[in-house]
Amino acid sequence: MGGPSQVIEARELRKRYGDFTAVDGIDFAIQAGECFGVLGPNGAGKTTTVKMIHCASPLTSGTLRVFGLDVGREPRRIKARIGVCSQEDNLDPDFSVLKNLTVFARYFGLPAPGALERARELLEFMGLWERRDDRIRDLSGGLKRRLVIARALINDPDLLILDEPTTGLDPQSRHQVWDRVRTLRRQGKTILLTTHYMDEAQTLCDRLVIMDRGRILVEGPPAELVRSRVGREVVEVWGYPPALLDHARLSGWNVEIDADRLFVYTESGEDILQAIAHRFPSERCTVRMAGLEDLFLKLTGRELRE
Amino acid sequence: MIGVLRNISPRALRVWQRNRDVYFVTWKTNLLPPLLEPILYLLAFGAGIGALVKEVPYRGGTIGYAAFIAPGLLATQVMFQAFFETTYNTFVRMYYQKTFDALVTTPLTLEDIMAGEMLWGASKGAIGCAVMMVAIGGFGLLDYPHALIIVPFSLLAGLFFAALGLCFTAVVPQIDAFNFPTFLFVMPMFLFSGTFFPLDVLPRWAQAIALALPLTHITNVMREAALGRLPADLAWDLLYLMVATVPLCLLGIRLMTRRLVK
Known part of the structure; x- marks a missing residue:
């Protein structure tokens, strides 16, 4: 006890x-x-x-x-x-x-x-x-x-x-x-x-x-959970082409998608960003700190409830 | 069902106090009806019908029609106040205001809360009755000091109807469903419990049914007290009420906890 x-x-x-x-x-x-x-x-x-x-x-x-x-x-x-x-x-x-x-x-x-x-x-x-x-x-x-x-x-x-x-x-x-x-x-x-x-x-x-x-x-603790389960940063790509998803999977990136966005969870967003810019120069990308939301969606899925 | 008792504590009185406090926030609208209602009834029935009926045969003698119906008004007042309190008002607190959800987060148990609700329903019946007695007394229709016995007695009578109301509240799906017990139980009792005419005029079978109704016994006690006498056979009416009220209280609390514990 x-x-x-x-x-x-x-x-x-x-x-x-x-x-x-x-x-x-x-x-x-x-x-x-x-x-x-x-x-x-x-x-x-x-x-x-x-x-x-x-x-x-x-x-x-x-x-x-x-x-x-x-x-x-x-x-x-x-x-x-x-x-x-x-x-x-x-x-x-x-x-x-x-x-x-x-x-x-x-x-x-x-x-x-x-x-x-x-x-x-x-x-x-x-x-x-x-x-x-x-x-x-x-x-x-x-x-x-x-x-x-x-x-x-x-x-x-x-x-x-x-x-x-x-x-x-x-x-x-x-x-x-x-x-x-x-x-x-x-x-x-x-x-x-x-x-x-x-x-x-x-x-x-x-x-x-x-x-x-x-x-x-x-x-x-929230910060630790995010760090260990998601990573430090997230790269978000809007309106990604299917080829990018294939590339991401082949590269072994930790990746998630929703209706019109692709997320890459990583320790260094800058490296991923450059890799994407190199092959898919026209894509709209951004890097941000990973948060609970990323962890939450990763764990509970993106489908709508109720 | 005795287990219910284990979970009732003096904290039930806190719920009673809460309801009393709400009652006195709006005391004008609460106290006016029982004061005015008997005046209307006594004018309509006492002066109107009383002009035709004048005297009513009662217990071997005769009494004036107004004197006959006045205690009936007191008895029905207790019934309406107590029954409507633990039906409509309790339902509003339970379902719309979520009052009980807040109360169960305190040291109160659901059994405390329901006991408090019933005690308040009974008290509201007694308050209504006492206020009405002031108006009726003004017509000289109450023989004091015997009539004073009506006040504590109305508490017991109120408890019966509060417990009955709570049983219905525990089972109705929605608030409009209270129309059923109101028209199947309360209204027939209002009319056929020796309130507006002596039961002797009814056929034997109807008298037997009327004797089974709790309001008949309440009216009996109140009428005798109002006339300034307390014959020994009132003990039967009292016994009937007590025997009916105790299990009904336990049942009401039990059914309500069953409804609310999820």
Whole structure:
């Protein structure tokens, strides 16, 4: 069993709905103080995993311990120490911004004066104090999301779960959310983040897993994963001729294609670029740093889901 | 089903508090109907039909028509308030507002949440009843202090209908499906539970059916209390209600958890 710094430990974790296997025997562990990402396309099993962690969904098989406690046996004790920012906004539309927090504090048994103080701190932290008396329907999507995160922090949780925290937000709101998450990370909060945005995972996570169809494909720090699985750089060629693809394969390059682009993953983009320019001078090429997106597409394929 | 009890804690009261707080945010729209409704009924039925009927034979004697229907209005008020709270309103919280999804991430269990919902439904019935008593009392149709027993009793009556409502909420596919229990159970009870006319006028078989309806027993207790008397045979009505309410509460919680745990 993991040491005291192990916040979550999952072994052979499995969840079936009838014939459909949402989570298919995964193992992972999250250490105190890290921001751990679960990255995957829709239907990968991210949210199902999260629901099992916060004891809302019973396991089909396997073991899952949070703070060393069994999720099936001690849900109350576990949930008292977790904060969940769920994918869907489920704020109380009949209450003001402030009241949403103080009412939520009651569910954790926080005494009223302390709860008010805490709510104030959180609203200030999230930049919502000026809006404290507003009704929920008057808030934009970004503000609602920040309020849901503030609400998830009301019990000063030892584990903060952010389930797709920026899905559907405009770029500015996303950055505001990221900013706060980074601050929380600096303060040493243990964070579990699910997302299908590569840039989000790359900028926020210390370590991540990529999930697809209920399984974990790879695990590690994002930069290391990209480096070891994809390479340092990517050469992209638009509107490539079939001859180039043949040439690339014959040359033993690590190559991928989509509808109208050819990608070559490499340690040195410049060498590849020159090789291409030499034989196919008219092609439009560019070199860039390899990123999570390349790894993700390489692992999960390029076909459209759903 | 007893396992349900293990997962209920005093935290259920936090859910009750949440619903109470929402209720008092919009207190004007919530408290006005139970205050005005009986006045309309008493004018239409009491003064209108009462002008034709004047006296109603009841328990070997006669009473005025308005005095007869007033407790019936209280009983149906409890039924409507409690039943509609844990059907339509609970469904809105469950399905549209996703309130329960947020609540289960706290130390609350689903059983706590459902217990809180039912207790609130019962309380809403009792609040509606108490407010209505103010209006009805203004017509001099309640004999105090005996009539005061109606308030705590309405809590038990409310719990029955809140539990019944929750059972339906656990099984309806969509919110419009509440039309069925409303027209198959609630409306017939509203009309045939000794609320607007004494059951003795019905044929024997219909009386037997009416006696099986919970609202009949609730109306009975409330009418006697309103008339300032508490005969011993009310114990049967109370017993009926308690025996029906306890398993219904457990069933409602059980069915709701079955619906929501995935």
